Amino acid sequence: MERKGHMIGVVVSWDAELRAPPEWIYRMHSNFEDTKAERTPHYKVLFRGPTPSSLMVAYLPQTQLERITDTRPDIPTLDNYFTHFDGTRFIMQPWLRELFPEDEDEDA
Template sequence: MPHINAAAALQICMLLSALPAQYFISQWYGTDSAQRIQITERIIASWSSFTKSHLSLDAWTDCLKLWLSKTRSWYHGEKKTKMGDNEAETHSYFAESTHVHSPKPQYIQFSVGQVIVHKRFGYSGVIVGWDVKAKAPEEWLQHNYPPAKQDLKDTPHYRILINKANGFGKSTAYIPEEEITIIMGLEVHHPDMKAYFSGYDGSKYIMQPWLKKIYPHD
């Protein structure tokens, strides 16, 4: 039995449909041969256009390329969105969030720009941000606040640039309010000071405009 491929089968179907098509054309449009020829030519042209648009290999290739392009765009868009969400979540930790801290709760005792001394460790530094309660990865919270200190997680926390003059080793800290003592007349030396502050008035550091927008009440 001879093998018939898809193209040959399609041609056979077209030939078999030609006679019924001519019959229906003659029934619909009478015996006017010129009119029948015109209608037949239109049908052939429409069929040719249909096969080129939907049945040709090039048409299917174009459709596949379009689908792959849309799928790729969707995938990278979703990936970028997730990465953006993860990055935003990361930067919300340790008082690094850029959302405007307003209104300022009355129980937040200290302000950005004030110079502090750590009560237990003795190092000095300057406040560059605060959270109404500890915002950090769960692993960090579990490590720093064992069961006996769980209550501290719900107290205000401050981000500190540590004074390099202390030789403490760390450059920043994130500490609860109860560990802070405010002092005046002490200048802090840290490579990032100019990024956060424009000057020092003897009692506190003056915030840069971008930081003042985040902490308008400090």
């Protein structure tokens, strides 16, 4: 869950620390607290948009996220990233598991 807007999304990718163009970093992380967040893991998160078929994508530091389980948000395109929802969490597609093999134990 995204902490500021209380939106429920699904993480589909992550970086060990912020990876973005300098202009974007300056625009998004202009204060001291945000600058510290540059060295924390960042996550690509999908959220449902304002209409059922729309999608919002965010790139957020770990400090702005809270992990929740047992919830399956209705977000378009999740089947591109995950094979299914097991009642607790989403299970990655094989191609995504290849990109993030260290997360495989979390899916087992």
